[in-house]
Amino acid sequence: MKYRPENTPPESLRARDETELCSTQHARPAKSFNDMHWLKQLGVRTIATTGVQRLFMTPFESQVTSLLFHRFFGPGESVSCGRERIRKMCGWLSQKFTVLNADQFADCLPTQEFPERTLLITIDDAHKEVLDVIDVFQQFGISPVVFVPLGWIDSASSQQPEPxxxxxxxxxxxxxxxxxxxxxxxxxxxxxxxxxxxxxxxxxxxxxxxxxxxxxxxxxxxxxxxxxSRDLTSEFCTWHELQSLHQMGVSMGSHSVSHCRMAGHSAGRLRYEFEESRRVLIQRFGTCRLFAYPYGTRDVHDAHTEKLLHAAGYDNAFLVHAGFGLNGKRFALPRVDIPDLELNDRLFRALSVGAQIPLIHSKNVFRKEHRRHPKSDQ
Ligand SMILES: [Zn+2]
Known part of the structure; x- marks a missing residue:
């Protein structure tokens, strides 16, 4: 896919005018933002507006923030409305944060000397929706890193003569x-x-x-x-599309070969997942320093996976848990997950500065206590 000149929608949208775009609905079933549990929303908003998170967390100025996106449009949201929402979001991020690209981020990690209010934008899975918004990120000088699941991209790329x-x-x-x-x-x-x-x-x-x-x-x-395979991978970018993104300043990181849960796999399989994905990404894009665990929960990661990732040549790896403190954990870095919903400005900003983190921590503490004393509430 080629791209239109800077500041214009990508080619996939070229034939449509804005009126048509406004009526273009994404195929996912309509589900509104209000589907999020109202208590959780209320909690996040209350914490954000009262500044309670400052009591629990690193001061905002010295936070290192990584945001995780998968898709960019809410269910039922039109492309033009979604792009406008992303434009506002990027404007706010570029004002409030120092946005780094993947190489700048990885270069700062060994010394942990980051600029004030560092931000890295990460995108997992290389869903085709990234093609509809990448020019908006580019307008604000934001260069995200896309974490690529090798097998999905290989399958989605028609230029592969054989799987x-x-x-x-x-x-x-x-x-x-x-x-x-x-x-x-x-x-x-x-x-x-x-x-x-x-x-x-x-x-x-x-x-x-x-x-x-x-x-x-x-x-x-x-x-x-x-x-x-067609059923499985039709929603993901091809190599050609990733190459176009790369030319627009997007970095590529590994999201494994088969997007499997790493926990429970043999050392041989893990080596294959880590080494083969990195080998191919280096061959195609020249470098691959970062890894993101598929699913990203803490249980997919342990000392063994860290050792193998290090041996495979990665500089660091991301999980998906809400936090800003790096604490020298190169292979278990936190990311704030931005849900695939039509978030309004206030909620997006609250999530980006970590308003939900005290709630998540409280929930984890409660679960641990409950596991330790299972009968205490009877
Ligand atoms: Zn993923």
Whole structure:
């Protein structure tokens, strides 16, 4: 996809005028912002307006903030209205924060010497919606980092003559009906149903990672690859689209090969997820310093994953938990998750400065206490 000159909508929107755009609705089922629990909204707003978060957190001036986006339009929101909302959001962010790009952020990490009110914008999964808003970010000098799930992009890219091992492993990881029984010429048989998905994929990765011959044998047996993979990946950018984003100043980080939950996987599989995704991103974009754990919850991360990420050559890795303190945790950095909703200005600003963090911390403390004393409330 090519892009129109700066400050204009991308090519995908070129044929439509603004009237048409206003009526263009995204395909997701209509669900309003009000679907968020009203008590949570009230809590976040109250904390934001009273400044209670300052009692719990690092002063705003010395915070290092990373925001996480997945998609950019609320369910049922028109493209033009969404772009206008993103424009206001970017204007406020560029006024309030010092926005760094991925390289500048990674360069500051070893010494932890960040500019005041540092902000990094991160986007997970490379959903096509990023193509509709990237020029708005660019207008405000904001260069986000996109965390790329290699297998989804390989599958979505029509220029791939044959599916890569990454695309096939990704299909096996996410297919609802994982019934395949695969036989290879060296006598190895993988029955994903009886053997189990994790163990079966481990065997396939070990066998195919270093042998194109076995990868071709796998391809011949995955007869439903094309149809199933198309369903899985049609919403994500292709390599060509990512290359266009890169030329507009967007950095690329790894979001693994198959977008799997890292916890519970073998060391061999983890090495493949970390090393292969980084290898391909370096080959295509010249560098890949950052990693973001798929799903990003604390339980996908441990000392073992940190060690393997470090060995694979990454500078740091992000989880998805609300916080601003880095505390030297290079491979478990916090990010504030911005929900895929039509957030109004006030709520977006409250989330960005961490108004929800005291609520989340309180909830975590309550859960821990409840686990420790399960009968105390009876
Ligand atoms: Zn993801």
């Amino acid at each position: 890569t091992l990454a695309a096939m492993v990704t299909l096996l990881e996410h297919s609802d009906d994982c019934h395949w029984k695969l036989e290879f010429s060296n006598g190895v048989c993988v029955d994903l149903k009886s053997q189990g998905r994790l163990s079966g994929i481990d065997t396939i990765v070990e066998l195919c990672a270093n042998s194109e011959g076995f990868t071709a044998e796998l391809r011949n047996q995955l007869t439903e690859f094309d149809a199933k």
